[in-house]
Amino acid sequence: MENDRKKMEIPLIRPFMPKQEDYCKEISSLWETRSLTNMAPKHQQLERELKTYLDAAHLQLFANGHGALECLLQAFDLKGEVITTPFTFASTIHAIVRSGLKPVFCDIRQDDFTMDVSKVEELITERTVALLPVHVYGMACDVERLQQIADRHGLKVIYDAAHAFGVRVKGRGIASFGDASMFSLHATKIYHTVEGGAVAFREESLDKKLAAIRDFGLTSTETVDYVGCNSKMDEFRAAMGLCNLRQIDEILQQRKKAGEQYDQRLSGLKQIQILPQQKEVTRNYAYYPIVLQKSPLSREDLQRSLAQHGVHTRKYFYPLCCDFSCYRETFGAVEVPVARYVSEHVLCLPMYYGITEEEIDFICDLIQELVTTCGKRGCWQ
Numbered sequence: 001m002e003n004d005r006k007k008m009e010i011p012l013i014r015p016f017m018p019k020q021e022d023y024c025k026e027i028s029s030l031w032e033t034r035s036l037t038n039m040a041p042k043h044q045q046l047e048r049e050l051k052t053y054l055d056a057a058h059l060q061l062f063a064n065g066h067g068a069l070e071c072l073l074q075a076f077d078l079k080g081e082v083i084t085t086p087f088t089f090a091s092t093i094h095a096i097v098r099s100g101l102k103p104v105f106c107d108i109r110q111d112d113f114t115m116d117v118s119k120v121e122e123l124i125t126e127r128t129v130a131l132l133p134v135h136v137y138g139m140a141c142d143v144e145r146l147q148q149i150a151d152r153h154g155l156k157v158i159y160d161a162a163h164a165f166g167v168r169v170k171g172r173g174i175a176s177f178g179d180a181s182m183f184s185l186h187a188t189k190i191y192h193t194v195e196g197g198a199v200a201f202r203e204e205s206l207d208k209k210l211a212a213i214r215d216f217g218l219t220s221t222e223t224v225d226y227v228g229c230n231s232k233m234d235e236f237r238a239a240m241g242l243c244n245l246r247q248i249d250e251i252l253q254q255r256k257k258a259g260e261q262y263d264q265r266l267s268g269l270k271q272i273q274i275l276p277q278q279k280e281v282t283r284n285y286a287y288y289p290i291v292l293q294k295s296p297l298s299r300e301d302l303q304r305s306l307a308q309h310g311v312h313t314r315k316y317f318y319p320l321c322c323d324f325s326c327y328r329e330t331f332g333a334v335e336v337p338v339a340r341y342v343s344e345h346v347l348c349l350p351m352y353y354g355i356t357e358e359e360i361d362f363i364c365d366l367i368q369e370l371v372t373t374c375g376k377r378g379c380w381q
């Protein structure tokens, strides 16, 4: 690669920030009210607004997405095996294992990296209690067929929707599918409350129990009915959530524009697989992963080369969860060839609110040049 190319510094992710004065205005009342946490007014308002925005039947806020998932698994009172995929963030599997459940790894689909529905039923045993598929990168799982399988076998469907904020399927918010969905509202996600999480769920009967588990298991000041934890969201974070929700349309619009520019620039390269446009799904472009296929250059070389030009990428998700040292011996003996291939060839490109057209062009020019010409030149020495 020529040495005179302009260098840029392009991070992988940059958290969204509301206008400073908007946030200051939103929190100013707290100095008077001193209602700082414990399901205070901003918390309540954000729960209402998110429930509507996400099309959830019921919704509760949490201190973070991981804690939300653990509380949810506890509230469902599950014991046994949970079918999930190894192509996800560590949190998904840790939540299952920390809840005393056994993760059973299902392979993923080659095209959109979600749970391969055709391989689920062969993994179901008499111990299976739930499916925990991941809307990975904001790709919608096959929600209808997963529900059919769950109904046939009497299983819960709990989605890790950490990446799926704002995704819609056939015009319906993704939170309206399955028994429940966990959303992460972490700073690096599309929509955030700095740290935070939300659970959308269908059954009203879960409402009181889940809320109690989030708050030390207390059902009143003098009754403790569950072995709970503390996973409450405070008012400063709820205020951040209220500010950011006012800009969610603009956030999604800008990501769509950036994502479509990547799509347009990279879809013609046969050395690269990009995410598909799923039928009847409104995307959120939460991440922009590429999977190298038949590329003369390795993912590691591509990552290194991009980094030399200031373009920061991440092997997300590598390694697979079943290969973690903490799980290899216990749950790791699984055949997941597709997940393995994708994990070994995937690279997430910079994607965030505020990335410019010029930056995406710069990244795509580099990638195009690297994957198409370098193999021939043997320029990796």
Ligand SMILES: *Cc1c(COP(=O)(O)O)cnc(C)c1O
Pocket (backbone or CB within 6 Å): 064, 065, 066, 067, 088, 089, 091, 092, 134, 160, 162, 163, 183, 184, 185, 186, 195, 196, 197
């Ligand atoms: C971010 C993330 C989580 C955890 O959410 P936190 O809010 O960071 O606790 C869980 N699963 C997936 C797939 C994630 O990306």
